[in-house]
Amino acid sequence: MLFIYRILINLILFLSPIIFILRILKKKEHPLRFSEKLCFFSKKRTKGKLIWFHGASVGEILSVIPLIEKLEKNKKIKQVLITSNTLSSSKIISNLKLKKTIHQFFPIDTNYHTNKFLKYWNPAVAIFIDSEIWPNTIINIKKKNIPLVLLNARITKKSFRRWKKFINIAKTLFQKFDTCISSNLESKKYLYFFGAKKIKFFGNLKFSQTEMNENSLSKDFKKTISKKKIWCASSTHESEEILCANVHKKLKNKYKNLLTVIIPRHVHRTEKITNQIKELNLKVHTHEPKKKIQPNTDIYLVNSYGNTKSFFKICKTVFLGGSMIKHGGQNPLEAVRFGCNILHGPNYWNFYEIYNLLNKYEVSFKVKNFKQLSDKVDLMLKKKNNSKNINLKIKKLGNRILNSTLKEINFFINKK
Template sequence: MRYLYTFAMFLVTPLLVLRLLARGVRSRPYHRRWLERFGIFDTPGITGSLWVHAVSVGEVNAAEPLIKALRRDYPNAPLVITTVTPTGTARVHQLFGDSVFHVYLPYDLPFSVNRFLKRIRPRLALIVETEIWPNLYFACRRRGIPLMIVNARLSERSMRGYKPLRSLARSALRCVQLIAAQSRTDAARYRLLGADPEQVLVTGNMKFDMPIPQDAVAAGAAMREHWGPRRPVWMAASTHEGEELAVLEAHLKVLKRFPDALLVLAPRHPERFRLVENAARSLGFTVATRSVDGVPLPVHQVCVIDAMGQLMPFFAATDVAFVGGSLVPIGGHNVLEPAALSVPVLVGPYTFNFEEITDSLIEQGGAERVPDADQLGPDVLQLLLDGGKREQMGQAAQRVFERERGAVQRIMQLIDTLLQE
């Protein structure tokens, strides 16, 4: 099965390169550093590194407290961070600058993987959330590199996706020393996929340990003062194609009741920034952007956040937060950022990527589910009209966030044990 998989990877590699080139038309960073995806890059004499792989922005944000703990406890070990997307790369540079070595994860081809591992020479590999690459995993076992999946999650949808390759996934998972699952459900799914039950532990979700920027609350308060402290403000974060129009139509409903209301709209991907801005203008909204206007003025009805890593201060400045990727079958995004700041949360029907976190917030009263796009406007409006309910939901969300903290400490104890062994 592994040989068939590798043969298939060789066959699709030209298509992957064409996809890189095509995506580069919309986003120039895809054109850069593409040789790294074949394990070709220069290294500054790295040996004995601690390697963390985080696919994109969400995984990098989740890994932030773990990476900081690794830097604190192992200050002499080189830290290597790999990503797959340019947005994840930008987030790594924003958070850690030159204190870590960043490179793109190579395609799962034997020669690319071997070249990559030979250059970074890791003493430990940490894979964040859900990334099962058979050739990479087998190469780590062959080289004696301890491999650990941290903050591991596996949705029902991902389980179905692995079904045709279940025997191969099982063999790959047997190369892993430890799987630190986010929840009991995730742990059970990894066992069903073929992981050794004794190697699967439940440690919780590292995203509950994410640091809240010290200046986020102060910056949010300053923005509220700038555009009017009594002004109704709601935010739609990490939106995807098919959601922005629904959000803008919801804001039209809000404006009928609150003519001075402000919508803060943050598309998930940079290549959509300009498209979303133009869509808002075409509907007649007065639009500000983060890059041009900085902070919106009282005259603006919509503010498009056309920058990465800028959400926390805006969450702190809003009354209600809708988290995107959930009105369309993307699976939802991180609901913990607004929850950490005591902001009530709205989500759509599709939250399978953050199933247990979202369900917990809803059960505890910190979040509500919007059944469809048509109901988004009325639900936002209801919360903007009811300050008491907003306060109760915000407090409940913050309690859930605080209650679940501690996963990074538990994972660091497991890492310490692996490295000692």
């Protein structure tokens, strides 16, 4: 199986000029830095101990920023290298105020390129985030006796079934890691199945994640809504927008200044959603920075990406979609870090452990139908804002997970 993989990865290398050109045209690749993936490095390696983190994209990288901030204070560490695969993640890193940390794109996973990469950067510890498993890189790291960590490891049921089809290669790769720090108990169970040597579980590192500053809302908008009762339905799927619009319709007689913000998971559905809501005789306002919101607006429909966090800052009751339908729910951590109370439907298997923990902390609440959702929104609108209390709970949990993780990583840093 590894032989077939190596043939395929070399075929990708052969086609890489065409792939890079197409990706540059689609603005998915950096026109000047794409060559980093072929090991033409744009940054210099500082003398001394270097720690290497690799994550696929934005989510994985952001989850380790608090850890990197702590590692930068360690005088033994002279440089931190972050690699990723996507253009968006490189932009995020460039906005961070990290003194010792640099970014490069992850090399194509051929034997030649991984060896060239490891020879140049010579990391004291290699840390792969989430579910990043690259066979040639992993094998060559261990050939050089570099400590290898799988951090915030995540194996879903779907990926477990996929790995199980290639059980021998899966066991070979997972057993290469010196330690696997699991993000949840399900992943821990799967890691045991694949024979991982040392498995730790402290909790999901994303609880300690630092939020980037984001504010796409105008002062006029904030002023207009400051006097309103406001709640938000985010990452909604088909049928969930109408459900939330009906909740608004039921509650608007009780709260004359009620505003419901709906952020669909897929914004291309905006026109259809608008028409459906208008059939309920509700006033819809689509999100445009220069378009003034009218006082009689019922539903504020967000029709573009990149605004969610701004709304989480002002909406302290959030219904997360994909949970009233059989989709498996959406990740609640982003909203929780902004001090939001979370409402979700009965279908949340993609984030089962996170939701159960948040339910235990009385931060998230399950609702099964329209009545339960409208009753819970009503209750939340009456309640005093408890976002500071939520922030304290999550911060305390995040710090515990972060400190336990740091202790484990420091073991390898001090050992090398």
